[in-house]
Amino acid sequence: MAHLDLALVAIHLEPSPRAVPLGPAMLASVLRRAFGPAVTTRVVDCFKAETPETCAARILDGEPRWVGFSMYLWNRDLTLRVARLLKTLRPGLIIFAGGSEATADLAGVLADPAVDFVLPGEGEELILDAVARLLQGEAPGAIQAAIRPAPIADLATLPSPFLDGTLNPTADSGQLWELSRGCPFTCAFCFESRGEAGIRRVPMERVEAELRLFEARGVAQVFVLDPTFNYDRRKAKEVLRLIAATAPGIHFFFEIRSEFIDRELARLFASIRCTLQIGLQSADDAVLRNIGRTMDQDAFESRILLLHQVGATYGFDLIYGLPGDDLEGFKASVDFALALAPNHVDLFPLAVLPGTRLFETAPSFGLEHQADNPYLVTGSPTFPPAAMARAAQLARGCDAFYNDGKAVPWFALVQGALELDPSELFLRFADHLETDPGENAIRDFVTAQFKALGRPAQGRVAADLITCFGLTARLAERAGAGQPGPDAALGSFHHDPALLLEQLAAGFTELEDLSYVLPEAPCTARVHLEAGEPRFRILSR
Ligand code: SF4
Helix, strand or coil: CCCCCEEEEEEECCCCCCCCCHHHHHHHHHHHHHHHHHCCEEEEEEECCCCHHHHHHHHHCCCCCEEEEECCHHHHHHHHHHHHHHHHHCCCCEEEEECHHHHHCHHHHHCCCCCCEECCCCHHHHHHHHHHHHHCCCCHHHHHHHCCCCCCCCHHHCCCCCCCCCCCCCCCCEEEEECEECCCCCCCCCHHHHCCCCCEECCHHHHHHHHHHHHHHCCCEEEEECCCCCCCHHHHHHHHHHHHHHCCCCEEEEEECHHHCCHHHHHHHHCCCEEEEEEEECCCHHHHHCCCCCCCHHHHHHHHHHHHHHCCEEEEEEEECCCCCCHHHHHHHHHHHHCCCCCEEEEEECECCCCCHHHHHHHHHCCEECCCCCCEEEECCCCCHHHHHHHHHHHHHHHHHHHCCCCCCCHHHHHHHHCCCHHHHHHHHHHHHHHCCCCCHHHHHHHHHHHHCCCHHHHHHHHHHHHHHHHHHHHHHHHHCCCCCCCEEEEEECCCHHHHHHHHHCCCCCHHHHHHHCCCCCEEEEEEEECCEEEEEEEEC
């Protein structure tokens, strides 16, 4: 068998539509263009749950001379274990690493004897130089000494790994799609804020050609790599119009900034299939200023309202453990976020990543954090360890209740009737999960809460809403993702579910009113979707 020159390895978190080896493929593309058949490369996919032995065997298939790893925070440990094993199995192998973790902790990664050199920053130009030197037989030490990291000034100079066939988008797959590099903002916890090259964009001709390819191949989901997609509204609108005209069948995921949402942009988002993620982080301006951000709650609300009015799907990220924040402040941020009816909410602990500005300023805030990967904050003067643990419970409760529970359509109704702030509701649910983690945990919990208030009839209506919308969301999700499986589901109800939805559509907005008008009629019903709407057949009373 002809020997392979270079294996470029991506270790993914898990098999998912996002598990696309875009970084290694970009390097393979530039090498192919520069060296042609003189350098053979192969992109290798591995997964975090795999053993080093499995990864090593896959990498060694084809007997490469050199191996390059894409190293991120979450795959650093496995990457280094695989690299050490490779060195044991093939002592002559030359191993290098790139990616954000290798960039942030160059000295630390290089200190591992299994790593011969590191390509920090954007790798496409560096790898050309490194491979040219490897071909000339230069030693890794000399290659490392010669490396001059610099951002790619013009992304138009890079080949597209989609258009040159390095990546092969297939039907029903997901794709990572890079539209820009760099970020103009200065969030202290983020690597991107250290970029000095400003925003650089992929040219529109390439954007259009890649979109056409995705649509022609039947790609199901595209994750847009552009940390502030709508910073340049004019460009963002241009891309959205192109998507609407070229790729209406694909679901896109965007990260956007709230400041740059306007009415027209909101309408354009609503005109395509997409999900928007907005980094709120905290609703407290004083806390945000500690990490280089600001917040005007009224302005934020009015811009989110624009999305809400047109029916766009959006979610928020929030962080707990921020400098100057405390548990009560974090709960207030969660309550602020939930009042804006997001489709999903993700709550994360703060990480103090080496290489970020926060890593340098953390001591001045008294932030204590793990010394190693994943560098999570463990406490601060205002957010002691016990409060961090409680915030983590809140995050678990929120995820299980709101996100996994598909709670958007009924959350306000149930939360309002229970007269609990969302954060308090999630904390109580997290406590409930400790003793009842079963698949009916949300129903059981909500029913028990209403019972404790002496309003069991409202609990039964709430339970039916939860079942009704939960089953509908799951059927819709399965159908949307083209997953195999039954196109109907069975549910147990206290009332006729069709009648319940009719009353909701008629404008009932209080659980108490619904509990008066709906006759109790315990039943089992079969649910299926017609044009996306649930239809019920009562099987037994
Ligand atoms: S968090 Fe987002 S907006 Fe802030 S610096 Fe990073 S990429 Fe830019």
